[in-house]
Amino acid sequence: GKGILADRHALVTGASSGIGLAVARGLAEAGAAVAVNYHSDGEAACQLVSxxxxxxxxxxxLEGDVSREDEVRRLFEEARGAFGRLDLLVANAGIQKDAGIAEMTLAEWQAVLEVNLTGQFLCCREAIRLFREQKDQPRPARALGSIVCMSSVHEVIPWAGHANYAASKGGSKLLTQSLAQEVAPERIRVNAVAPGAIRxxxxxxxxxxxxxxxxxxxLIPYGRIGEPEDVARAVTWLCSDEADYVTGTTLFVDGGMTLYPGFAGNG
Ligand code: NAD
Structure with a gap:
């Protein structure tokens, strides 16, 4: 096959809408076989597959709730069953449940942490287990496997009224970096992409x-809202051999949102 991801096999979580959908489409355009995970919208997932x-x-x-250990295990089994191997994971699924801190329920706190952070833990763990099982097989890429976690500018920008979401993304940042440090000797790369405001x-x-x-x-120096394809191109590059020496980093795709735009022209 052609393309920078030719012969790679990828799993993208939360791929029935938004950024995940664009990422799945982008990986496929770059030549990868793609497992499109969805949670609720099977119709959209099947449409993308078609x-x-x-x-x-x-x-x-592939249906599956990333916050549930048994479902994540089954999800990876099914991906491997269908493709024979897995080279790439994009842990994209995420939710928001916004509330001021005094009004935030424990259920809202837990739901966001469970999908955004525990979901990434469960998917990364399963991917790394699978990559290790494949270590003696011939592989299509320089790395044994590569993972991209979907973070957010809120891994660094505090966000009033969204403490659960910001905490989940701050957690995702150090999960990504700690895993990257742990598995780098096995030539497994783990990175994050931090979108700004994407439509x-x-x-x-x-x-x-x-x-x-x-x-x-x-809030956006570059003067336009981001599109899901802006994020998809960055993820595709990070997954490819073009990014072979890149691990443990967060690639911000935010039109400059993290550049303290309030300071522009104030000097
Ligand atoms: P979205 O709501 O369109 O997509 C989220 C996807 O996750 C949906 O397909 C949903 O079905 C899926 N999902 C939710 N719970 C799930 C679960 N338990 N198991 C499996 N899948 C589940 O929103 P989006 O903007 O495309 O968000 C994708 C990711 O990008 C999220 O992690 C989000 O935090 C992150 N992000 C988005 C923006 C933005 O501006 N849109 C900015 C920064 C980060």
Whole structure:
């Protein structure tokens, strides 16, 4: 096959919408066979799989809740069963449940931590176990395996009213770095991508009216909202041999949102 991910086999979690969908499509366009994990929207996942197959690519849809140990184990078993091996994991699934701290319920706190952080732990653990089992097989890439965790600019920017989400992404940052340190000797790479404001269903209220979009753009030096494809290109590169010496880092894809835009022109 052609493309920088030719002969690779990938699993993308939360791939039935938004960033995950664009990532799955992007990996497939780069030549990877893609397992499209979904939680609730099987129809969207199947539609993406059909689209990839129609374009000559290889894809399957796999249901599974990333926050549940048994389901994650089954998910990876099914991906391996379908493809014979796995080279790439994109741990993308994530949710928001916003509330001021006094109003935040324990259920809201736990739901976000369980999907965003525990979900990444469970998926990374299963991927690393699988990569290790494959270590004596011929492989299509320089690395034995590669993982990208979907973080956020909120791995560094504090976010009032979203303490659960920011805590999950701060946790994701050090999960990524600690795993990267642990498995680098085995030639397994672990990185994060930190999107800024990307136009997806998760943050619809911040871009769907002109007033909201105007407010949002004050936070983005580059002057436009991000699109899921902006993130997908960065993930594709990180997954490829082009990024072979890159591990334990976070690639920000944020139009400059982390550049303290409030300071621009104030000097
Ligand atoms: P989205 O709501 O479109 O996508 C989230 C996906 O995760 C959905 O497909 C959903 O079904 C899936 N999901 C939710 N719970 C799940 C579970 N338990 N198991 C499996 N899948 C589950 O939103 P998005 O913006 O595409 O978000 C994708 C990732 O990007 C998230 O981790 C989010 O935190 C991160 N992110 C998004 C933005 C942004 O501006 N949109 C910015 C920074 C980070």
């Amino acid at each position: 689209e990839i197959r129609a374009g000559g690519g290889q894809a399957i849809a 997806t269903p998760i943050n619809r209220e911040s871009w769907e009216t002109p007033e909201a979009l105007q407010r949002l753009l004050r």
